[in-house]
Amino acid sequence: MANFIERIWFEQHPAGLLLKPLLWPLSKVFGLISRHRRQQYQSGKKVAYRAPVPVVVVGNITAGGNGKTPVVVWLVEQLQAKGLKPGVVSRGYGAKAPYYPYPVNMEASTAEAGDEPVLIHRRTGAPVAVSPKRAEAVQLLLKQGVDVIITDDGLQHYALERDIEIVVIDGQRRFGNQQLIPMGPLRESCERLAEVDYLICNGGQAHSGEAQMQLQPSPLVNLKTGERKPVSELADVVAMAGIGHPPRFFNTLNVLGVTPVVCQPFADHQAFSEQELQHLAQQGQHLVMTEKDAVKCHAFAQPNWWYLPVDAELPQAEAEAIINRIIEVKEEYGSSSA
Structure with missing residues (x-):
């Protein structure tokens, strides 16, 4: 079933035309609900949590995997090399922890914490916490002394305020038919890309304004x-x-x-x-x-x-720009609390 849906989204399968009378109205409803929810946080009708340290979101506007996790691992390793102590929060998609927020350790199973959180912790040794309410996961990590929060996915999780947004784009499949779920793969419209801080293109050919990323196998x-x-x-x-x-x-x-x-x-x-x-x-x-x-x-x-294993590799100029910006934001937090 998943493959069939992806063929409609990304390969212009003829069934997409047949299902359009059903899917198009549902996509419109999805868009209205998602825009309304975001506007509630932007207007202050719903209160978002502001962490006392920088929050960097690594996400996408499409459903499915785009290469976010290698970017998260890359960010963690780069910041660790600069002497920082980054922590990672995740929803823990597809898993059910015994309680939330749930700290990930070397014994944590993917059934409890999710595939990506376990991989990130084992690969980097960084503190990782999972919770459907990411603010709770952030608060748990703060007790461990982290000074930067990286959220694996969560671009649309507006209950958590963020300082830097990074969107990872599948360079091969891009945005498919550019329609919202369920008619297409989009969680938000492509106009949202103009608002984020950095665009990273995973494979394929980067477009203007995108940093070209390659996954280098070990x-x-x-x-x-x-x-x-x-x-x-x-x-x-x-x-x-x-x-x-x-x-x-x-x-x-x-x-x-x-x-x-x-x-x-x-x-x-x-x-x-x-x-x-x-x-x-x-x-x-x-x-x-x-x-x-x-x-x-x-x-x-x-x-x-x-x-x-694969490692994300970005051009030096773009890589330095991202890391330096995170360090700048961290310094701004330090000066504001002094």
Whole structure:
């Protein structure tokens, strides 16, 4: 079903015309509700939470994965290198924690915290907290001494005030048919892009005003042993990806010189069973997955299971501009509290 909807949104599937009489009115209602909600916060009728430290939102205006998590990881690592202590808040999409706000630690499961929060914490070691009410997650992180908040997704979560907005754009699929949900993939109209601070284009060709980002793969990591190995050294590979746009991962493997014998896409945030993946892995010698998938599979991983880490890479000028702006905002907070 998800693939069918995406074909309507991004590939102009003929069914889109047939469903337009149903979907168009629903999109109009969605737009009215979302605009009204935002206007309530802008007018002060609803009160948004203002944190005592800078808040940086990494989000998008389309449904699905656009590459936000690699940008969050990049920001965290860049700020850590500058001596700052960033923390990350997330809704914890697709998970159910025993309580909220929920602090993510190395033992936290993806079922409790969500795929992205677990990945970010394990990758960076930064404090991470999840809650549907992001203000609660921020307040929990403040007790741990964080001095910058990065919110993974949440561009439309106007209950949390923000200082810097970064939108990540899928450079291949862009904005599809440019219609609002459910007729198209947009959470907000494309006019919203003119209001954000930075636009990052993930792959494809960046448009004017967008920073071109590439995802640079690292050597494979074995889920069982932690061994690292170039992907080109593996033969008879079965590839799987449970992310927003699985073909992006399969294309990456092709660029690296690997043609999988099987490419198995899964729904984003899908939970995996040990039996299901063992059966899949038996179709080749090695099972290769994304890092996001790997955080759900460590407990039952087999010796021939690997994941491919990727790092966001931005042009130096744009990268420095983003990091320097965050540092400037932090200094402004410091001077206002002095």
